Amino acid sequence: MKKIIKYMDMNKNNTTLNKIPENLLEILACPDCRSDLDYDSSLKLVCSECSLEYKVIDGIPILLPSIIGNDQVLANRSFSPEYRAILKEETQLKMDKYGQADMDLIDGPSEKKEKFLEIGCGRGRVCNNYSALKRFKIVVGLDLSIDALVLAKKISDENNLNSYFVCGDIENPPFKSNSFDLVFGGGSFEHFKNTKKGITSLRYIVEEKGEVVLTVPCISLTTLLQGIITGNTPDIFILRGLYNFLHTTILKDKYRMFGFEYSFLPKRFSQDFNENGFKTYAYGNYNVEYDLKFIPFGKKYINRILKKKIFWPMLYLKCKRLK
Numbered sequence: 604m605k606k607i608i609k610y611m612d613m614n615k616n617n618t619t620l621n622k623i624p625e626n627l628l629e630i631l632a633c634p635d636c637r638s639d640l641d642y643d644s645s646l647k648l649v650c651s652e653c654s655l656e657y658k659v660i661d662g663i664p665i666l667l668p669s670i671i672g673n674d675q676v677l678a679n680r681s682f683s684p685e686y687r688a689i690l691k692e693e694t695q696l697k698m699d700k701y702g703q704a705d706m707d708l709i710d711g712p713s714e715k716k717e718k719f720l721e722i723g724c725g726r727g728r729v730c731n732n733y734s735a736l737k738r739f740k741i742v743v744g745l746d747l748s749i750d751a752l753v754l755a756k757k758i759s760d761e762n763n764l765n766s767y768f769v770c771g772d773i774e775n776p777p778f779k780s781n782s783f784d785l786v787f788g789g790g791s792f793e794h795f796k797n798t799k800k801g802i803t804s805l806r807y808i809v810e811e812k813g814e815v816v817l818t819v820p821c822i823s824l825t826t827l828l829q830g831i832i833t834g835n836t837p838d839i840f841i842l843r844g845l846y847n848f849l850h851t852t853i854l855k856d857k858y859r860m861f862g863f864e865y866s867f868l869p870k871r872f873s874q875d876f877n878e879n880g881f882k883t884y885a886y887g888n889y890n891v892e893y894d895l896k897f898i899p900f901g902k903k904y905i906n907r908i909l910k911k912k913i914f915w916p917m918l919y920l921k922c923k924r925l926k
């Protein structure tokens with residue numbers, strides 16, 4: 604564990620204090636002690652219990668816990684420069700095939716949902732598109748990276764959407780219990796080491812019968828090979844220790860291209876949820892035609908091979924919160 608300086612201190616010069624919408628404030632909580640938040644006289648958010656103060660930057664509440672895992676810092680460092688580069692360019696609302704594949708998965712849940720959260724929302728690809736469709740009463744995006752959120756909010760504002768964005772960590776969620784009835788994480792849940800804590804956090808913020816839809820890397824020949832190059836760690840006995848020893852102890856995390864990242868066995872991953880208050884009702888191959896940027900030819904053929912279970916790059920999981 605590593606203590607980091609909060610972003611608010613790093614962003615002193617362009618800090619603007621402003622109010623956030625009432626229906627967002629209603630579901631926010633102190634990430635350290637989970638108590639209610641309110642404004643003080645200088646429009647900072649203050650915890651009613653532990654008195655910790657949290658700033659709001661450009662309408663985005665910064666609700667990071669005082670202690671944050673080194674795996675999370677690593678993930679943030681890997682993704683932020685990319686968003687900073689995009690921010691200089693365009694802020695149009697876009698829909699690509701990955702976003703479409705995500706929404707096809709999410710649109711499955713049987714009952715009507717109203718309160719949607721996207722964890723690790725990045726530029727808000729999914730949540731901003733749902734805002735445009737007016738599918739839910741409230742749409743919130745959570746991310747560790749303030750750079751990603753500034754971009755996501757800019758896209759929301761410039762397209763007259765109504766997405767809310769919160770800077771925080773899913774392991775210490777800055778939300779009250781039962782705040783959401785549908786949570787989606789597209790390639791985000793694998794970026795912290797303590798999977799069980801992540802599941803417990805989801806259980807806390809999702810209401811009874813609420814649903815969780817996730818996509819994560821799948822342990823397969825593809826990811827085992829790729830993991831050596833990009834720093835993915837298969838979350839199974841022996842291999843987990845071996846890959847972590849290679850990447851963390853020997854290579855000092857230098858080659859973790861996407862920060863800390865796990866891959867999971869579909870059945871084992873679903874059992875983790877079933878043992879912690881959820882009931883998995885579907886899992887399988889994340890069905891998308893991959894870009895395969897670094898492969899010059901035969902993409903169509905390779906994509907066909909990737910649909911075979913021993914090669915699945917990503918898997919999806921859908922589950923429902925039990926009592």
Ligand SMILES: [Zn+2]
Nearest residue numbers: 633636650653
């Ligand atoms: Zn507190």
